[in-house]
Amino acid sequence: MIEGISIYEILTLTSILFFIGIYGFITRKNLISILISVELILNASVVNFVVINKYLYPDILQGVFVSIFIIAIAAAETALAVSIIINLYRQISSVEVKDIEIMKY
Amino acid sequence: MERYIFYIVALGMIVSAIASVASRKMLRSVIYLLFVLSGIAGIFFLVDYNFLAAIQLTVYAGGIIVLVIFSVLLVHHIEMKLEVAKFINRLLTAIACLIGIIIFVTIIYSYDFKVAENSTTTTTAEIGMGLLSYETGGFILPFEVISVLLLAVMVGAIVIAKGKMLIPKSDESI
Numbered sequence: 001m002i003e004g005i006s007i008y009e010i011l012t013l014t015s016i017l018f019f020i021g022i023y024g025f026i027t028r029k030n031l032i033s034i035l036i037s038v039e040l041i042l043n044a045s046v047v048n049f050v051v052i053n054k055y056l057y058p059d060i061l062q063g064v065f066v067s068i069f070i071i072a073i074a075a076a077e078t079a080l081a082v083s084i085i086i087n088l089y090r091q092i093s094s095v096e097v098k099d100i101e102i103m104k105y
Numbered sequence: 106m107e108r109y110i111f112y113i114v115a116l117g118m119i120v121s122a123i124a125s126v127a128s129r130k131m132l133r134s135v136i137y138l139l140f141v142l143s144g145i146a147g148i149f150f151l152v153d154y155n156f157l158a159a160i161q162l163t164v165y166a167g168g169i170i171v172l173v174i175f176s177v178l179l180v181h182h183i184e185m186k187l188e189v190a191k192f193i194n195r196l197l198t199a200i201a202c203l204i205g206i207i208i209f210v211t212i213i214y215s216y217d218f219k220v221a222e223n224s225t226t227t228t229t230a231e232i233g234m235g236l237l238s239y240e241t242g243g244f245i246l247p248f249e250v251i252s253v254l255l256l257a258v259m260v261g262a263i264v265i266a267k268g269k270m271l272i273p274k275s276d277e278s279i
Contacts, residue, residue: 002151004108007218010148013115015209017122017141019202024126026198027190032131032177036138039169040122043145046161054152058223061235064157065244068236071164072251076258078169082176083266089180090268096188 007055011048018044031085031095035078042074111151118144129187131177135170142166156229 002010021040028034046067053063089095118141125137142165149158189195236244 001153001220001223002107002111005111007220008214009111009115011213012210013118015206015213016119019206019209020119020122020126022205023198023202027195028126029188029190030131032173032180033126033134033187035173036134037126039138039165040125040141043142043165047145047148050149050154050157051152054154055220056218058221058225060242061227061232062242064154064227064232065235065247067157068160068232069247069251071160072255075164075169076255078172079262080258080265082172083262085176086179087265087268095180 001055001058007051010051014044014047014051017047029097031081031088031097031100034097035081035085039074039078042070046070107151111148114144114147114151129189131181131187132174135173135177138173139166139170142170153224153226156227156232 018041021037021044024037024040025034028037049063049067049070053061057063085095088100092099094100121137121140121144125134125141128134128137142161146158146161146166149155149161190198235242236248239245
């Protein structure tokens with residue numbers, strides 16, 4: 001645990017990061033920006049898992065394992081999303097949300 | 106000492122996150138995201154999970170950021186400004202998010218966490234043994250499932266990104 005920092009301050013920090021991610025997810029009009037916001041949200045949840053594990057249950061490691069799985073799934077999701085975005089850009093020459101009407105392969 | 110480092114890292118992360126969702130230039134917002142991810146790795150170092158910090162730096166800051174930068178460069182002109190939502194929409198979303206933050210923080214501060222005082226360091230060996238253990242609380246099955254998932258994602262990403270060039274609209278329109 002961090003010297004002199006309580007769990008409340010870290011949880012406040014992750015809540016703020018989470019809602020910044022939600023703000024970006026709603027207001028952005030571009031697929032890549034939306035992807036960036038999703039990364040922010042996922043990272044906030046990862047920090048929550050790790051910090052709660054460290055502060056409340058230091059003798060077990062479940063939070064660390066879950067956060068490793070979250071990071072792996074986030075990497076997989078980003079790879080797929082980037083490939084979909086590139087394919088979409090080849091077909092309709094745009095990555096704006098309003099231009100995307102078909103996702104039929 | 107660690108206290109001040111935490112405050113500096115936290116402030117930097119919040120400022121970079123806001124800049125990342127508010128910047129109108131695509132590449133800049135990716136670089137701000139890189140700062141946020143490095144800050145999270147710093148927090149992992151502060152709570153003494155060195156292995157997780159290394160994973161965060163290699164997978165996120167090394168892999169995902171490079172992937173996103175590649176996609177930005179492939180699909181965008183760097184000079185192009187992004188469209189933003191209408192002002193009233195942004196204002197309403199910001200207010201809703203502020204209310205959400207207030208609710209979260211109130212609930213967090215009203216709950217009494219039973220913090221266990223400790224300063225144990227987790228070694229990488231313990232994490233590896235836990236991931237591969239068959240006993241109760243072991244994570245061997247999710248570990249195997251995620252390896253299959255990564256393989257499937259790799260194949261799927263190649264197939265999707267290869268794609269066909271420009272499907273003729275006249276024949277295949279629905």
